[in-house]
Amino acid sequence: MRLHHVGIAVEDLEAAKARYLLLGYRVVAEGEVPAQGVRVALLEAEGETLLELLAPLAPETPVGRFLAKRGPGLHHLAFATRDIEGELARLKAAGARLVDEVPRPGFGGHRVAFLHPSFGLGVLWELVEA
Template sequence: MRLHHVGIAVEDLEAAKARYLLLGCRVVAEGEVPAQGVRVALLGGEGEALLELLAPLGPETPVGRFLAKRGPGLHHLAFAVEDVARELSRFKEQGAKLIDELPRPGFGGHKVAFLHPSFGLGVLWELVEV
């Protein structure tokens, strides 16, 4: 597995993009994932791990609740895998608490699944099929 992206919860996507673009990265993709209630901006450079800025579509979405409880900041680490379903089974066998028992559609059409932060030592983990 390799680091695919770092998810960062933000209140204002445009303001966050402007700040992170100061690092010299570029916008790779933008869009919404209505099923997860977020607007997304994916930032990065060639061959590097990406930054995924996440702004909630409303206060009752997962990212909206996260922001209300913790404020802006690190939301999750995402790891690239070849087969999300296989990795979910492997993690479950190792005692991981899963948020998703099965892969679901994520940003950019990738299959994704989340592992509970208790397994990630306080950090939400996302598996991204690439």
């Protein structure tokens, strides 16, 4: 596997985009994932690992609750796999607590699945089929 992106919870998407532009990042995709209550901007720089800025569409959403509890900041790590069902089965057999037993549609048309942060020792892990 490789690190596909780092998810970052932000309060103001425009302000956050401007801040990462200072580091040489550019916006390669942007849109809403209504099922997750989130607006997403995907940023790319020289390397292959992307940054995914996440702004909540409402307070009572996963990212809205994260912001209320912890404030803006690093939110999750997403790892790319070519076989998401296979990886989920393998990690479940290794003791992982899965948030998503089956993959669901994520941003950009990729299938994704989250693991419970207790398994990532405080880090929310996402698998992305890519």
